[in-house]
Amino acid sequence: EVQLVESGGGLVQPGGSLRLSCAASGFIFSDHYMDWVRQAPGKGLECVGRTKNRANSYTTEYAASVKGRFTISRDDSKNSLYLQMDSLKTEDTAVYYCARTISSGHDYWGQGTLVTVSS
Amino acid sequence: IQLTQSPSSLSASVGDRVTITCRASQGISSYLAWYQQKPGIAPKLLISAASTLQSGVPSRFSGSGSGTDFTLTISSLQPEDFATYYCQQLISYPLTFGGGTKVEIK
Numbered sequence: 588e589v590q591l592v593e594s595g596g597g598l599v600q601p602g603g604s605l606r607l608s609c610a611a612s613g614f615i616f617s618d619h620y621m622d623w624v625r626q627a628p629g630k631g632l633e634c635v636g637r638t639k640n641r642a643n644s645y646t647t648e649y650a651a652s653v654k655g656r657f658t659i660s661r662d663d664s665k666n667s668l669y670l671q672m673d674s675l676k677t678e679d680t681a682v683y684y685c686a687r688t689i690s691s692g693h694d695y696w697g698q699g700t701l702v703t704v705s706s
Numbered sequence: 707i708q709l710t711q712s713p714s715s716l717s718a719s720v721g722d723r724v725t726i727t728c729r730a731s732q733g734i735s736s737y738l739a740w741y742q743q744k745p746g747i748a749p750k751l752l753i754s755a756a757s758t759l760q761s762g763v764p765s766r767f768s769g770s771g772s773g774t775d776f777t778l779t780i781s782s783l784q785p786e787d788f789a790t791y792y793c794q795q796l797i798s799y800p801l802t803f804g805g806g807t808k809v810e811i812k
Contacts, residue, residue, distance in 0.1 A: 622801075632741075632749065632792055632803040648799045684748055691754030692739035692796060699748055 589613040589695045591685050596700030603675050603704070609668040609685030609697055617641050617663040620688040623670045625681035626699075633681075637688060638668070653679075675704045707731055707795050711804035717812040724780040726807045728793035733773045737797035740769055740778045743806075744789045752791075753778065783809070 595607040609621070622637040636649040636659045647659050658671040668685050682701050686693035708731040718724050728738065736756040741749040751760050753769040756776055766781045780787055788811055793804040 631806045632743075632794075634799075634801045634803075637799065637801075650800045686748075690796070691758065692741075692751045692794065693749070694751050694760070696748035696750075 589687065591687065591695055591697035593683065593685055593697040593700040596683065596702045598703045598705065599675055600706050601675060601677055601704055604671070604673045605675065605702060607670040607672070607683055607685075607700060607702070609670075611666045611668065611685075611687070614687070614695075616661075616666040621661060621668045622686045622688045622693060623657075623659060623668075624684045624686050624693065624696075625679075625702075626684070627678070627681040630681075635670070635683070672702070675702075677704050680704045707734060707798060707802055709793055709795055709802055709804035711791075711793060711807050713807060714805060715808040715810060717810045718783050719812045720783055720785060722783045722812075724783050724787075724809060726778045726791055726793075726809075728771075728776040728778070728804050730774045730776075730795055734795045734797045736772045737795055738769075738771070738776050739794045739796060740767075741792045741794065742787075742789045743792065749792065780809075 590612045592610045599605050620639050623635040638659045638661050639646040656674045660669045682699040684699045685697045687695040710729045738756045740753040743749040757769045768779045770777050790806045790808045792806050
């Protein structure tokens, strides 16, 4: 059974940093692209960034809203995905989901972890 | 690429036929997915490649379209279908979503 479990969310002050983790199981993690998708309270969905698989050199891509502040990484030996978030802004407040990505969409999602940026 | 969903919300009764549209700001061929999201739960992939139903998704859901105009149809609305629906383009990063359509009970 495919499972994705996020952790690391919490309350942080503006300008602060936070690192999210996503533990994957039930599939060959190294074969897949992985994405972080966020949802601000009461709002829609936004793809924050992605890491491609080993076959595609683990290339990362980011939304313009987070480029230069957020860094995605992965450790295939630990079946884990990470999101390092620096210089956080109040508008980064959201539930952050990790999602497995195939050519046709995000077929598995984690339960999400809430990040609140507030003073 | 911007995706515009309409309507943003609708009220319908059990058994109604419901149609949601998604328009892309430029052609995306059939690189479009539809998701269903219920409150407090992660989205669920319903349809990929504009019209391919995911395994386990009831056949009352269907998708159509290509290029810039797409449609999600629920042929006979069931109580468990009350949720918010999003389209997403998959042709270029960032993979953008439509603004969502909330389907509410009439």
